[in-house]
Amino acid sequence: MTDQAVDTSGPAEAAGTEEPAAVEPPRFCGRERELKELRADIERAGLDTMAGRKSGRARVLLIAGRPGSGRTALAGELARRLLETGDYPDGLIRVRLTEPGGAPVPAEGAARELLGGLDVAGPPGADADELSEMVREALAVRRVLLLLDDASDAEQVDPLLPDNPDCLVIATAQGPLTGIPGVRPCTIGGLDAGSAVELLARAIGQVRITVDPLTAETLAEECGGQPAALVMVGGWLATRPTASVADVTKQLRELPDDTEQPTGARPLARAFRLVHDSLPPTAARILRLLSLAPAGLADAHTASALAGCSVSAARTTLDDFVRLGLLRSDSAEEPQYEVPGCLAALLRALLEDRDRPAEIQLAQARMLERTVRLLQSCRAVTEPEGSPARRKLAGLPRSLRFPGPEAAAAWLRIRRPALVASARIAVEDGELDTLARRLVAALVRALAVHEGTETAAPDLYGLHGLVLAVAERRDLPRERAAALLNLADLDAGTGRTREALARYRAALDAGRAAKDLYATGRAMESVGGAYAELGDFHRAADWYGRALAQRLTQGERADEARLYGRLGTVHTYAGRYGEALRNWRAAAAGYRRLGDVPAQARALSEVARVQEYAGRPQESLHTCREAVEWARRAKDLRLQAALELRLADTLDRLGDPAAAGLHRGAAERLLGEESAAYEIRSATTEN
Numbered sequence: 001m002t003d004q005a006v007d008t009s010g011p012a013e014a015a016g017t018e019e020p021a022a023v024e025p026p027r028f029c030g031r032e033r034e035l036k037e038l039r040a041d042i043e044r045a046g047l048d049t050m051a052g053r054k055s056g057r058a059r060v061l062l063i064a065g066r067p068g069s070g071r072t073a074l075a076g077e078l079a080r081r082l083l084e085t086g087d088y089p090d091g092l093i094r095v096r097l098t099e100p101g102g103a104p105v106p107a108e109g110a111a112r113e114l115l116g117g118l119d120v121a122g123p124p125g126a127d128a129d130e131l132s133e134m135v136r137e138a139l140a141v142r143r144v145l146l147l148l149d150d151a152s153d154a155e156q157v158d159p160l161l162p163d164n165p166d167c168l169v170i171a172t173a174q175g176p177l178t179g180i181p182g183v184r185p186c187t188i189g190g191l192d193a194g195s196a197v198e199l200l201a202r203a204i205g206q207v208r209i210t211v212d213p214l215t216a217e218t219l220a221e222e223c224g225g226q227p228a229a230l231v232m233v234g235g236w237l238a239t240r241p242t243a244s245v246a247d248v249t250k251q252l253r254e255l256p257d258d259t260e261q262p263t264g265a266r267p268l269a270r271a272f273r274l275v276h277d278s279l280p281p282t283a284a285r286i287l288r289l290l291s292l293a294p295a296g297l298a299d300a301h302t303a304s305a306l307a308g309c310s311v312s313a314a315r316t317t318l319d320d321f322v323r324l325g326l327l328r329s330d331s332a333e334e335p336q337y338e339v340p341g342c343l344a345a346l347l348r349a350l351l352e353d354r355d356r357p358a359e360i361q362l363a364q365a366r367m368l369e370r371t372v373r374l375l376q377s378c379r380a381v382t383e384p385e386g387s388p389a390r391r392k393l394a395g396l397p398r399s400l401r402f403p404g405p406e407a408a409a410a411w412l413r414i415r416r417p418a419l420v421a422s423a424r425i426a427v428e429d430g431e432l433d434t435l436a437r438r439l440v441a442a443l444v445r446a447l448a449v450h451e452g453t454e455t456a457a458p459d460l461y462g463l464h465g466l467v468l469a470v471a472e473r474r475d476l477p478r479e480r481a482a483a484l485l486n487l488a489d490l491d492a493g494t495g496r497t498r499e500a501l502a503r504y505r506a507a508l509d510a511g512r513a514a515k516d517l518y519a520t521g522r523a524m525e526s527v528g529g530a531y532a533e534l535g536d537f538h539r540a541a542d543w544y545g546r547a548l549a550q551r552l553t554q555g556e557r558a559d560e561a562r563l564y565g566r567l568g569t570v571h572t573y574a575g576r577y578g579e580a581l582r583n584w585r586a587a588a589a590g591y592r593r594l595g596d597v598p599a600q601a602r603a604l605s606e607v608a609r610v611q612e613y614a615g616r617p618q619e620s621l622h623t624c625r626e627a628v629e630w631a632r633r634a635k636d637l638r639l640q641a642a643l644e645l646r647l648a649d650t651l652d653r654l655g656d657p658a659a660a661g662l663h664r665g666a667a668e669r670l671l672g673e674e675s676a677a678y679e680i681r682s683a684t685t686e687n
Contacts, residue, residue, distance in 0.1 A: 028077045038078055038186055058167040064175055064185040067342035068228030068268045071172040071188060072149055079145050079170055090142040093117035098150040100296030100344040107159060111135050112458060114160060123494040124461035132159040140164050154179035190225020193217045203234025212245050219249045224267030228342050231325035232271045272346050275324055286317050289363050291347035294421035296339040305370035306363045311399045336414060368435050371422050373400050375442035378408040382449050409450045419443055420459055427466045433474055440467050461490050481510035481519040501530040521550045537574035541567055561590030565603060577614040584610060601630035605643055621650050641670040
C-alpha cells in the first residue's frame with residue numbers, strides 16, 4: 001500500500017455535522033513516498049554525470065497517470081516544496097500542453113505561453129522554431145521550475161527543455177515520454193483505501209464514514225480510487241445530508257459501464273453520469289453546454305449566454321457545480337470557472353448525445369454574440385464622456401457595462417485566453433462567419449485600446465490571420481486586402497521585410513479585385529516602403545510613384561505631400577539629388593497649401609540637407625534659414641535646434657566659425673527651453 005496524494009478542492013462538511021460547509025481551499029495530503037522518489041530523482045546520476053560530465057540540459061521529472069488521477073496536483077505540490085528550498089529563485093512557470101478538447105497545443109502556442117511567463121515578448125508571426133530558440137535563450141540565464149502539464153508526447157516537450165542544468169522540468173502525461181533521455185516516469189494510479197476514505201470524509205464529514213467504514217471502502221473501490229471520481233461522489237453526498245454511503249454505492253453499481261471507454265476510465269465516467277443525471281434538467285443542460293466554453297474557461301456571462309438564463313442564475317449554478325466537483329474556480333470577485341480536463345471529453349460526448357445540433361449551434365451563437373457586446377463595452381468605456389460610443393454604452397443592460405476603464409482592462413486580461421479561443425472557434429465553425437468577423441474586429445479594437453498594438457501584436461497577428469481565413473473562404477476581396485495589409489505591417493515591424501513584401505503585393509491584387517482605391521493605394525505605398533527597407537531604391541521610387549499617381553487623380557493632398565517626401569527620401573539614398581530636390585520642394589509646397597506649418601518646416605530642412613549633399617552649401621544655408629523661420633512659426637523648439645546645428649555645421653564648412661558658434665549657442669538655448677517646457681507639462685499633468 002502506497003502513500004497517496006489528492007488535491008481536495010471539492011466540497012467539504014464540518015466534521016461531525018450533516019450540513020455542507022463552505023468550499024475549502026485546495027489542500028494536499030499523502031503521496032509522501034512518491035514525493036521522496038521524485039526529489040531523489042533530481043540528484044540521480046544520468047548518463048552524462050556517470051561519464052564524468054555535467055549534464056547540459058535540465059533534468060525532467062515525469063508524473064504519469066490517467067486524467068483524474070491527481071497527477072497535476074502531485075506535480076504542483078512537488079513544485080511548491082521545491083520552491084521553498086530556494087534552489088529555483090526565478091520561480092515556477094506552468095504551461096498546459098493539451099487543449100480541453102484533447103488536441104495537443106501547437107508548439108508555437110506553448111512556446112509563446114512560456115515566453116509570456118518569462119516576461120519575454122515573442123515577435124508576432126514567428127514560427128515554432130524561432131520561438132523555441134527564444135525559450136532556450138531566455139532559460140539559459142535563469143533558474144526556474146517548468147511545469148509542463150498534460151504532454152501528449154516527447155515531441156511536445158523536447159523543444160521547450162532548457163539547455164541549462166540549473167533549471168528543472170516537471171512534466172505530466174498519461175504514459176512515458178519515449179525519446180527524452182534519462183526520464184524515469186513516476187506512475188500513479190488510484191488512491192489506496194485509507195486515502196480515498198479520507199478524501200470522502202473531507203467532503204461529507206466523518207459521521208457517515210464512521211457508521212459504515214466498510215461500505216466507504218467499497219465506494220472507494222467503485223470509484224477506482226480516482227480523486228476526480230471521489231470528489232464528485234463526495235459532492236453528490238454533501239448536497240444530500242440524508243443519503244448514506246451505501247445509497248450512493250448502490251447507485252454507482254447499478255450504472256452500466258460505458259464499454260467505449262478504456263477499463264481504467266470507466267469509474268470516472270460512471271461517477272460523472274451519476275452526478276449529471278441527478279441534476280435538475282436545466283442545470284444538467286448548462287453543464288453539458290459548458291463543453292462549448294472556449295479554452296475550457298467560462299464565467300457567469302458565458303454560462304448565461306449558452307443557457308439563455310440570467311447572469312445571476314448562471315453564477316449560482318456554476319458555484320453549485322464547483323461544490324459538486326464538476327468545475328474549478330478561482331477566488332476572484334468575478335470568478336472564472338474551469339472545466340477539468342478529465343471531464344471535457346465526457347461533457348462533449350453527452351452534449352452531442354442529448355442535445356440537437358441546431359440547439360448547440362444556437363447556444364454557441366448566443367455565447368459569441370454576448371462576447372461581442374462585452375468587447376464593444378470594454379472598448380467604449382475608454383471613450384470620453386458624451387461621445388457616441390459612451391451614449392451607446394449607456395443603453396446596454398447593466399450586466400454588460402463596466403464601471404470604468406480599469407475594470408474593463410482587468411476583465412480583458414483575465415479572459416484573454418478564452419477570448420482568443422472564442423475567435424478561433426468561431427472561425428473554425430464555418431457556419432458563423434459573420435459573427436466571427438464581428439468578434440475578431442471587436443477583440444482587435446479592445447486589445448489595441450487597452451494594451452496598445454505593440455504589446456498585443458502576437459495576438460493581433462493570429463486574429464488578422466483568422467480574418468484572412470474567413471475572407472478567403474467566403475471570397476471577400478476587401479476583407480482579404482485589409483487582413484493582408486495588417487499582417488504585412490506586423491511582419492515589417494519585426495524585420496521580416498520579404499514576407500511583408502509578398503503580403504503587400506497580395507493585398508494589392510485583392511484591393512484591385514475589390515476596386516478598393518484605399519487598399520490599392522496603401523498597398524502600393526507599402527510595397528515601396530518594403531523595397532526601400534531592402535535597399536532597392538529604384539523599385540521603391542517606382543512604387544511610390546505609382547501610389548502618388550493614384551493620389552493625384554483622387555485629389556488627396558495630404559497623401560500627395562507625404563508621398564512626394566518619400567520619393568525625395570529614396571532618391572536621396574540613391575544619390576539622385578536632382579530628383580530628390582524636386583520631390584522635397586513639391587512636398588514643402590503641398591504642406592504649405594494644406595497649412596501644415598510643422599510639416600512644411602521639416603520638408604524644407606530636408607531640401608537643405610539634399611542641397612548640402614549635392615555640394616551646394618550656399619543654397620543649403622539659405623534654405624536652412626528659411627526652414628528655421630517656419631519651425632519658429634510652428635513653435636517646434638526641437639526642430640529649430642536641429643536646424644540651428646545644421647546651420648552651424650554648414651558655416652564651419654564655409655569657413656565662418658564665429659557665426660557657427662552663434663548658431664550652436666542658439667541651439668543650446670532652444671534645447672534648454674524645450675526641456676523646461678517639458679518639465680512644466682509633466683508637473684501639470686501629475687497635478
